[in-house]
Amino acid sequence: MSKGTNDLVDILVAKLKRRQLVGSSAVAQATLKLLIVVISKNNWSKANDLLNLVRSVGQRLIEANLTELAIGNIVRRVLHVIREEFRDAEASSKSDDNSEFQSAPLTTSSSMYNLLSETGSDDKEFTHASSNLRSDIIQEVRDIRIELDTIYENIKNQATNHIHSNEIIMTIGRSRTVEEFLKMASSKRKFHVLVAETAPSYLGQEMALELSKAGVEATIIPDSAVFAVMSRVNKVILGTHAVLANGGLVAISGTHMMAAAAKHHSIPVVVCTGLYKLSPLYPHDEDSFNVVTNPDAVLGFEDGDLMEKVTVTNPYYDYVSPEFVNLFITNQGGHPPSYLYRLIVENYDPNDHSFDPLA
Amino acid sequence: MDPKKKTVGFVPDHDADTTTSPGGSNNTSTVNSPVSAFSNTPDLSSTTNNSTTSTPNPAGSAAASSQPRSINTSGARSSYEPMKSSYEEQWGLTPPSRSQKTASPRDGSGFPAKDQGGSNKKENKIKASGLGIQANAGSPSTDGPQTSNSTSSAPPSAGGAPSSGGKGGSQKPTAPSQKSMTKAERRELQEKQKAEKAARVSAGLPASGKKAAQVLNQPNSGFSPNPSKSLATSFPGAEAEKAIAAAESTGQARRREKLTKEIGLFAHLDPPKFANTALAPKDLHPAVVHAGLQMAQFKICGANARCVATLNAFRKAIQDYQTPPNTTLSRHIQTYLNPHISYLVTCRPMAVSMGNAIRYLKYEIGKNLELPDEDARALFVEKIDNFIRDRITMADQVITSLGLQKIQDGDVILTYARSSVVQGLLLAAHAKGIKFKVIVVDSRPRFEGKQLLRALASAGVPCTYVLLTAIGHVMREVNKVILGAHSLLSNGALYSRAGTAVVAMSAHERKIPVIVCCETYKFSERVQLDSFVQNEIGNPDELVNDQSNNFGHSSTRGHPSVRGANGGDAASAAAGAGVLTGWRESRDLKLLNLLYDLTPSEFVTVVITEVGLIPCTSVPVILREFLPMMQQ
Numbered sequence: 001m002s003k004g005t006n007d008l009v010d011i012l013v014a015k016l017k018r019r020q021l022v023g024s025s026a027v028a029q030a031t032l033k034l035l036i037v038v039i040s041k042n043n044w045s046k047a048n049d050l051l052n053l054v055r056s057v058g059q060r061l062i063e064a065n066l067t068e069l070a071i072g073n074i075v076r077r078v079l080h081v082i083r084e085e086f087r088d089a090e091a092s093s094k095s096d097d098n099s100e101f102q103s104a105p106l107t108t109s110s111s112m113y114n115l116l117s118e119t120g121s122d123d124k125e126f127t128h129a130s131s132n133l134r135s136d137i138i139q140e141v142r143d144i145r146i147e148l149d150t151i152y153e154n155i156k157n158q159a160t161n162h163i164h165s166n167e168i169i170m171t172i173g174r175s176r177t178v179e180e181f182l183k184m185a186s187s188k189r190k191f192h193v194l195v196a197e198t199a200p201s202y203l204g205q206e207m208a209l210e211l212s213k214a215g216v217e218a219t220i221i222p223d224s225a226v227f228a229v230m231s232r233v234n235k236v237i238l239g240t241h242a243v244l245a246n247g248g249l250v251a252i253s254g255t256h257m258m259a260a261a262a263k264h265h266s267i268p269v270v271v272c273t274g275l276y277k278l279s280p281l282y283p284h285d286e287d288s289f290n291v292v293t294n295p296d297a298v299l300g301f302e303d304g305d306l307m308e309k310v311t312v313t314n315p316y317y318d319y320v321s322p323e324f325v326n327l328f329i330t331n332q333g334g335h336p337p338s339y340l341y342r343l344i345v346e347n348y349d350p351n352d353h354s355f356d357p358l359a
Numbered sequence: 360m361d362p363k364k365k366t367v368g369f370v371p372d373h374d375a376d377t378t379t380s381p382g383g384s385n386n387t388s389t390v391n392s393p394v395s396a397f398s399n400t401p402d403l404s405s406t407t408n409n410s411t412t413s414t415p416n417p418a419g420s421a422a423a424s425s426q427p428r429s430i431n432t433s434g435a436r437s438s439y440e441p442m443k444s445s446y447e448e449q450w451g452l453t454p455p456s457r458s459q460k461t462a463s464p465r466d467g468s469g470f471p472a473k474d475q476g477g478s479n480k481k482e483n484k485i486k487a488s489g490l491g492i493q494a495n496a497g498s499p500s501t502d503g504p505q506t507s508n509s510t511s512s513a514p515p516s517a518g519g520a521p522s523s524g525g526k527g528g529s530q531k532p533t534a535p536s537q538k539s540m541t542k543a544e545r546r547e548l549q550e551k552q553k554a555e556k557a558a559r560v561s562a563g564l565p566a567s568g569k570k571a572a573q574v575l576n577q578p579n580s581g582f583s584p585n586p587s588k589s590l591a592t593s594f595p596g597a598e599a600e601k602a603i604a605a606a607e608s609t610g611q612a613r614r615r616e617k618l619t620k621e622i623g624l625f626a627h628l629d630p631p632k633f634a635n636t637a638l639a640p641k642d643l644h645p646a647v648v649h650a651g652l653q654m655a656q657f658k659i660c661g662a663n664a665r666c667v668a669t670l671n672a673f674r675k676a677i678q679d680y681q682t683p684p685n686t687t688l689s690r691h692i693q694t695y696l697n698p699h700i701s702y703l704v705t706c707r708p709m710a711v712s713m714g715n716a717i718r719y720l721k722y723e724i725g726k727n728l729e730l731p732d733e734d735a736r737a738l739f740v741e742k743i744d745n746f747i748r749d750r751i752t753m754a755d756q757v758i759t760s761l762g763l764q765k766i767q768d769g770d771v772i773l774t775y776a777r778s779s780v781v782q783g784l785l786l787a788a789h790a791k792g793i794k795f796k797v798i799v800v801d802s803r804p805r806f807e808g809k810q811l812l813r814a815l816a817s818a819g820v821p822c823t824y825v826l827l828t829a830i831g832h833v834m835r836e837v838n839k840v841i842l843g844a845h846s847l848l849s850n851g852a853l854y855s856r857a858g859t860a861v862v863a864m865s866a867h868e869r870k871i872p873v874i875v876c877c878e879t880y881k882f883s884e885r886v887q888l889d890s891f892v893q894n895e896i897g898n899p900d901e902l903v904n905d906q907s908n909n910f911g912h913s914s915t916r917g918h919p920s921v922r923g924a925n926g927g928d929a930a931s932a933a934a935g936a937g938v939l940t941g942w943r944e945s946r947d948l949k950l951l952n953l954l955y956d957l958t959p960s961e962f963v964t965v966v967i968t969e970v971g972l973i974p975c976t977s978v979p980v981i982l983r984e985f986l987p988m989m990q991q
Contacts, residue, residue, distance in 0.1 A: 224858025228890035254828030
């Protein structure tokens with residue numbers, strides 16, 4: 001790796017470690033930007049060289065902040081794009097010789113159509129020297145970037161399909177996706193939003209304030225009132241930090257409580273998320289992707305005498321299991337949780353689920 | 360066990376949780392204050408009420424809190440002179456002009472209670488942070504002049520008396536025209552609100568007095584020149600109430616909506632109430648007035664504490680009652696008590712426990728119509744004492760002993776907010792030597808669980824403290840959930856502090872047993888299916904995180920580390936300004952502070968009562984036993 005890009009990687013790693021850069025969206029953008037530089041500024045001739053290069057950078061970024069799953073997702077997307085490009089190139093070169101074979105390598109390895117045919121997942125095939133692949137790959141990665149930029153647009157345009165007039169909607173925390181979604185809907189319909197204030201971060205209060213500024217009728221409720229008012233709610237619309245491969249969510253603390261209350265009352269739970277938050281990882285434990293933050297927000301130093309006697313925890317995220325979610329609204333449309341595996345297959349290569357360097 | 364002593368446990372001290380003064384520089388001092396308060400507690404308590412309770416021991420404080428009238432009036436009066444301003448502010452007894460002044464930054468639409476921060480809060484903190492009970496004991500007794508003033512005179516004059524006692528001294532310049540002054544101010548307030556809701560210039564006392572005099576000449580609308588009404592201005596929230604009343608009187612429905620920020624789904628519930636003796640008829644017994652005010656300000660909260668306070672107040676009222684000519688005590692006492700009861704309702708919606716106790720009292724009165732006066736008086740007093748002893752004090756002891764059987768070594772017990780019974784049970788289990796761990800789950804806006812945490816931690820019980828949002832995170836290690844109750848309804852639903860339902864649901868979801876501790880006198884024949892039809896709305900401003908309104912809780916400060924996740928408002932949040940300050944100005948923003956919620960019976964595994972461990976669907980079975988009393 002060239003020294004210049006190495007420095008850039010170091011800078012981003014440091015930012016992630018210090019949590020100067022947090023939040024799925026910001027992290028995803030930064031990762032993608034860095035990877036474009038890595039791809040364009042480094043020398044590589046074979047596919048494997050490039051894959052290994054991106055993997056090693058990705059590995060460092062992921063280890064810098066294990067809870068930001070978006071980093072890994074973006075790296076996997078890029079790896080996937082690289083593989084696809086090499087396959088395309090290979091296919092086109094092969095098709096010169098033998099035109100019968102062109103369909104198989106173009107599709108992804110796990111598509112139903114080539115279950116019985118030769119799979120293209122063998123990495124050895126990507127060792128051919130590349131001609132003008134570099135620009136193609138960079139173009140593809142730029143497309144991912146455009147996708148990231150238009151995610152809010154794509155999701156919010158679906159708003160009117162999901163919100164009807166005079167609806168009561170509940171949400172928690174502050175998610176830009178949900179915020180834009182609701183604001184968009186409010187331009188067409190009149191409805192009411194209940195926002196749980198989400199102690200101790202109080203992001204829900206900010207959310208309600210922003211919504212009310214945009215003319216959405218918003219009511220802040222304490223987190224304790226979530227169950228009490230749930231019976232009158234028509235839909236629960238949630239943002240999330242990450243979506244796991246089983247359809248489970250890693251979302252702001254309190255989401256589990258709200259989703260469970262909604263399930264008790266049979267209220268549909270809708271999750272608005274960009275696909276970049278979809279991770280091919282499975283939660284082996286509910287705390288897998290959680291982070292425990294500063295407990296000062298829960299019990300401050302004013303209660304110093306108490307603090308030395310008690311344990312205070314302040315988990316930032318909640319794990320919400322997939323049975324609580326009815327619908328994911330992504331930039332590619334609405335999907336039930338059971339469909340997510342398909343999206344994972346389409347977007348990521350199974351070889352990239354873990355980042356062990358290639359032999 | 361002496362029932363009076365027992366009440367100590369019920370008396371909450373929110374003072375202990377009132378908090379920090381605004382401004383960064385004060386922060387250090389507030390952090391230090393609990394420590395210093397701890398190191399020399401006797402000293403501090405003596406500054407609190409040097410003349411009233413000479414020995415700041417729990418027993419003394421119990422007497423003070425349950426019997427505020429036992430305070431030596433004359434001594435208290437003089438000794439309070441130097442620190443009057445602070446206690447007046449603490450109890451919201453600030454003269455009208457002042458409260459208006461403090462209210463003005465938030466356009467007079469807010470509730471001044473919050474703005475009275477600053478020095479008094481800090482002082483409060485120092486006094487209160489020592490030891491819960493002592494701190495609380497100070498508070499009712501500081502109220503001495505108000506109630507005791509009138510105790511020495513005959514009860515009938517009590518209604519108006521506290522007002523003059525409370526503020527006569529501090530507002531001498533305008534004292535002669537005070538009656539008209541406040542009315543005029545009210546008028547002025549109304550005028551200005553009509554004009555616009557922009558900030559009223561707090562032009563100092565004389566200026567507003569002049570203005571007031573001018574405005575006085577105009578024809579008066581809505582308000583009757585009732586002297587007791589002038590007191591309204593001196594209590595927190597009175598401004599807002601007045602404003603609302605003004606808006607109503609002029610038929611401005613839209614403005615009313617703006618002021619109250621009524622939530623459509625809860626439009627049928629009473630708007631939040633404020634301590635306000637203006638609503639009290641003149642001839643109320645001061646003990647009842649006092650209890651009502653304390654309930655309105657949440658100085659006394661919790662079903663047991665409120666019930667005991669009510670009964671104690673009524674006992675005093677009965678003891679001091681003088682039978683009018685041509686009637687007998689037992690025939691007239693009910694008509695005498697009725698305005699007291701309705702006054703309590705105007706202070707805060709009646710707790711189920713209070714309702715049941717009052718019904719029992721009425722039942723006893725109705726049963727003994729023919730008794731001679733003195734016998735009847737003694738009987739009713741005895742019945743009240745017996746009720747407290749049998750249905751509350753002894754019931755709690757039985758519940759504790761039954762509950763002890765359910766706590767074993769190695770248990771991890773989760774509880775929510777604070778229930779006096781649960782606290783007693785956990786402390787008893789610890790005293791018995793059972794090794795268990797407690798997870799205290801708490802929530803905004805009152806952080807009641809902190810009191811429980813404090814009690815358990817100082818007893819040496821290993822505790823974990825989390826907020827309600829983290830319930831999913833902590834529930835895994837829990838193997839029992841023990842909850843308190845405000846009431847158990849006839850359909851088996853548990854009516855309790857908002858958030859209880861979420862806790863019970865989370866436990867139910869993970870198949871963790873949910874144990875509810877509830878005395879049978881809290882059972883209600885009411886049935887309810889959701890949390891809407893019957894509930895109570897709290898002051899929405901409690902949800903605003905500004906410095907003066909965080910109930911001793913630091914979480915309301917901005918935390919850049921946490922908020923950084925979404926960037927944006929981190930800077931403003933870190934500055935200490937609440938996100939919601941000025942929410943009333945925002946047309947589309949409302950705040951809902953719901954006080955109770957309803958837990959469906961399916962979430963509750965067992966209810967521990969003094970008659971044994973029963974499923975919560977057995978409530979009507981138990982109620983049948985008390986049928987004659989309930990039919991009253």
